Amino acid sequence: MDDIEDLEEQIEEYKERIEDSLKDFDGTNAIDRLNKVKSIKQSIENMSENLKMYRQFIQRLSMGESNSELMQKHKDYVALVAEYRKEVALEKNKLKNEGELLNYDESLEDTMNILDEQEQMIREGLNIQAKSKSKLEAIKKRIAQTHDLTDANLVELERQKEQILRINDNTQKLDSTMKRTQKYLKYFGKSFCRDPVTLTLVVLIVLSIAAVIVVQFMPKKEE
Numbered sequence: 232m233d234d235i236e237d238l239e240e241q242i243e244e245y246k247e248r249i250e251d252s253l254k255d256f257d258g259t260n261a262i263d264r265l266n267k268v269k270s271i272k273q274s275i276e277n278m279s280e281n282l283k284m285y286r287q288f289i290q291r292l293s294m295g296e297s298n299s300e301l302m303q304k305h306k307d308y309v310a311l312v313a314e315y316r317k318e319v320a321l322e323k324n325k326l327k328n329e330g331e332l333l334n335y336d337e338s339l340e341d342t343m344n345i346l347d348e349q350e351q352m353i354r355e356g357l358n359i360q361a362k363s364k365s366k367l368e369a370i371k372k373r374i375a376q377t378h379d380l381t382d383a384n385l386v387e388l389e390r391q392k393e394q395i396l397r398i399n400d401n402t403q404k405l406d407s408t409m410k411r412t413q414k415y416l417k418y419f420g421k422s423f424c425r426d427p428v429t430l431t432l433v434v435l436i437v438l439s440i441a442a443v444i445v446v447q448f449m450p451k452k453e454e
Contacts, residue, residue: 242285242308245277249274249275252267252270253315264322264326268323269343275312278308278312279312289302
């Protein structure tokens with residue numbers, strides 16, 4: 232409701248401005264009157280734009296007594312805008328009929344049209360500039376986020392690299408240990424096979440185990 236009240240205040244301001252300007256037409260020269268016509272036309276267009284937003288806000292509200300009152304206000308304002316347009320058209324016709332603009336009417340009108348077009352182009356340019364600034368800010372934020380993510384990834388990659396290097400060092404150490412172990416096993420195997428005392432002991436141990444197994448499985452004699 233605050234937005235609607237703000238719009239109503241703006242619409243009322245345009246309404247007062249237009250009505251005051253329409254009252255001051257008498258007693259001024261042609262150029263001043265033509266400038267007033269331009270000013271009134273601009274105020275009417277601004278009032279029309281506010282009425283469009285006013286209607287959009289009303290359409291968002293739920294149906295009810297307050298909504299009906301707002302719709303009626305909107306209709307009244309629209310009717311006023313139509314009356315203002317008629318009065319402005321009448322004033323322009325008066326200026327032409329009075330012959331006060333015979334020499335410079337067309338040039339002034341063309342100048343006003345050019346100024347209107349330039350003003351519209353400036354507005355569009357400002358809108359495009361604002362949108363471009365907004366997009367540029369968004370791009371800057373994304374770039375900053377990308378930089379942060381890249382830095383985090385680089386730190387993680389460095390940590391993984393160090394981990395892989397440690398694993399590689401451990402693997403090389405393990406490989407070296409395995410090679411030394413193989414050499415020791417070969418050496419002890421050869422020494423074991425060449426030592427007759429050791430072989431004799433092994434044979435005796437094997438025979439003793441075999442004798443125990445045989446005695447264990449032999450049938451017992453009956454008493």
